[in-house]
Amino acid sequence: MVSDNSFCRQRSKTQIKRAQLRTHSLPVFLLQISMTSFSLKRSYFTSFLLLDRDLFKHSSFTFSLCMDTYSILYSSSHRTGLLSGFQRLRDEKKMCDVVLEAGGVSFPCHRTLLASSSDYFWALFGETTAERSADSISLPALIPEGLEAILDFLYSGWLRISSSTLPIVVEAARYLQVEAALSICEQFMVDDLTAENCCYYANLAEQHFLLNGFESANQTIAKKMVALLQKRRADLLGLNFPSLMAVLDTDEIPGVKEVDLIKLSLDWLGENGPLPLLKSNLLLSRLRFGLVAPSDLSELSHGNRAMATPLIRSQMTRALEYHHMGSAQPIGQSRQSTLRGSPNRVLLVGGGASTDLPEQQMLAFNSSSRTFSLPGFVLPLRLRNPCVCSVGGFLFVIGGEEGKNGDDKEKKSVTVLTSSQVWRYDPRFNHWEKMESMLEKRVQFTCCVVENVIYAIGGRHSQPDSNTYTSVASVEYYNMASGAWRRAAAMPSPLHGHASTVLDKSIYVSGGHPAHQGSIHGSNQDVNREISRECLSWDIKGRVWEKRASMSIPRFGHRLATAHGYIYALLGMYEPFCDIERYDPESNHWTRLKPLANGLFNYGILSMACGNLLVFGGTRWSDGQQVTVRSVLEYDTKKDRWREIAKLPRPLTGTECTLLPLPD
Structure with missing residues (x-):
């Protein structure tokens, strides 16, 4: 026989193993206790369970000790009844x-209920505090x-x-x-x-x-910025500094021009200032001056102290340098010149x-929603069979044959001479620019x-x-x-109507x-005989x-595409x-x-x-x-x-496709 104190000392020698035993309406767990050679009374289980309150997280336990087995079952309704009993006593002001x-x-x-439900009251009613035995406590x-809302929650579980009322409830909690x-207040905030x-x-x-609520609110501000700038600008001017920093730091502010964000930031500094230059630098450095026209930059910076700090002036200088890069802009991209809220669209x-x-009209395809929209700009001229690509967020339209409408009687286009022109579109400023023509x-x-x-490869004129x-x-x-x-290294022979793609920094054609000369309107049979x-x-x-x-298969007017390290050759014009x-470059074999x-x-x-290929329209x-x-x-290239x-x-x-980041 051992005393209660002896049991507490011997508990350190106890080995406890938990394993799921069986499943009823509530989970049941087996707790096996292997002790050194001494016996226990049933009363010692009470001491053991009080020492291990964590075990009551489970619903039911079966205790196996020596030759005896004990079962402890948990009633979920007891806790509800316990709170209901406390609530009834509180309503009747009994035993308070x-x-x-x-x-x-x-x-x-x-x-007792307060101390068991709140860390504040647990400390307040400690053994050495004056409030431990006080009849009344002022808060x-x-x-x-x-306070009433929180007390109702402690007594009932309902908030x-x-x-x-959210601010006063959060403050009390x-x-x-x-x-x-x-946690309930924060979830209410996120959902509302x-x-x-x-x-x-x-x-x-x-x-x-409230970190989750803070992040969710900031994300909503960024998504709703257009409406906030138009109708609730005062709310934005009253926004806390960390939130405004977080919003300006995000990539997703759809539909808002960067110049409007700069104006908002300067107005906020004027409304909440003067701030230390370090804080204003932290705020303004999150703006993207490369997305603002040079004239607007000059106007905004004139006479504004926050824009005159060395850090901000250096960022504006880099933005002006970017604007003067001309043809090199696509290879001079940085975060300062990257559009916000502009996911890649299939153009x-x-x-x-x-x-x-x-x-001249174009279409934009959202691969996530599988919907089409008009991109908000059109081609500068009608072109047949040009090449299209994107570099650094710019669209390039190269070569092709320019077409124009015929008279009212013909109702068809008239093809003119083959073109060497190169057009570049900048979605940041919705601007087409004619670049240096091909050789x-x-x-x-x-x-x-x-x-x-x-690289421009082969073709005809x-x-x-x-x-x-x-x-x-x-x-x-x-x-x-x-x-x-x-000029680059020419192909072994002339070629037009071919296809090309890039794999591992190598170009495949x-x-x-392969004919050097021929008739534009030659017969299909003549063309088909010479296809490579x-x-x-x-x-x-x-x-x-x-x-x-x-x-x-000989192919003409077909397409090549790269996915998962392979090259795929798809249908051409004259294929029966x-x-x-599919081409495997390692084995040099087509399948x-x-x-x-x-x-x-x-x-x-x-x-x-993802490696899948999308095919748009066409003729059959x-x-x-x-x-x-x-x-x-x-x-699906995998399946x-x-x-x-x-x-x-x-x-x-006859459409050409490329990926381009477009503003929403």
Whole structure:
């Protein structure tokens, strides 16, 4: 036989193992106790369970000790009944042993319940405090309504709260250290966020260190900034400093021009200043001066002390230098010149209901919502078969054949000479600019981007006043630093109607028509006889064209795309079958894959970050007629599976695709 104290000392020698035993309506756990050689009375289990209060987190336990087995079952209704009993005693003011006072209002309470529910009261009623035996305790820091709400929560588990009473309830919960009530207030705040209250909640969360509520409120401010600037600017001017810092630091402020954010920041400094220059620097350095026109920068900085600090002046100087970089802007990108709230969109450039009548209107495709929208700008001219790419957030439209509307009787476009023009679009300022033209006029050529350098490969150009063309083997690249085109190593032979892609910083070219000269309107049979199956690669470092394994199918006007380290060759113009194939650069081998259900050509294609390929529109044969389609197809490269995921707003053929960050 051992005493209670002996049991407490021997408890350190106890080995406890917990394992789930079985499942009833409530989880049941087995607790096995292996003791040194001494016996216990049942009364010692009481001492043991008091020492291990954590065990009561479970619903039921079975104790196995020596030859005896004990079961302890937990009733969830007992706790509810216990709180109900305390609430009834409080309502009837029975057995209350302490009175809390706030703002002249008294609240009779039970000291034991308060101490067990709040760290504040646990410390207040400690063994050495004067309040331990006091009949009345004054809480002058609290408002009666806030204290009452927290007491109701401690006695019932229910918290009465609204947007108007939230501040006093949060203040009482924080002061009394009732963390469960604080969590409920914070969740209420997150669920209730709107443009009307997000600034108010951000200030409240910052004041009481509610981190989740603080982050959620700041995110809402950023998303609702357009409405806040228009209708609730006063709320923004009353925003706390950390929140404004966090908002200006985010990449997602859709629909707002950077100049408006600069004006807001300067107005905030004027409303809440004067602030130390260190704090104003911290705030203004989060702005993106590269997105503001030089004239606006000069106007905003004139006579403003906060904009005249060395740090901010250096940032504005870098912004002005960026604006004067000209052709080198795409390779001079930084966070200061990156659009906010501008996710990449699939931009569909050119094309139309028929290849003979290209349109200037473009489409933007959101791959997440699978919806189309108008990007807010159009091509500067009608082009047929240009090349399109993006570098540094700029759109480049290169070469092609310029078309224009015919007279009212013809109702069709008139194709003019092949173009060497290069147009660049800047979505930051919604501005088209004509850049240095290519060294040669090109159509039915390809372009690739390797390490921010644009390569124009092969193609053909029409002879003036004739129905013939000349193919070229030449390759040229655009040096953005100098804004000029330079010659690169030519292909082994002239080629047009080919396809190209980039894999591991090497350019791959396949298929096409290798004839040097020919008739623009030659028969399909003549063209088909000369179509190539060959595949070439060009390492930009070695600058040598090398032959690779040939495709199994001759292809013209087809597409190449790269995904997961492979190259995919898709349908061309004169193919009797719908097969696609995949090239493995390691084995130098092409493999045929699942064919497309219906043959297509003149479609747009893009390889997504996930590795899937998107095919937009195109033309197919139906009953001997060419039909322009509206389908958007997705090819899962891992599962070798095709499916339709969307419909174009209108039939479209001859479009070119690229990814471009566009403002919402």
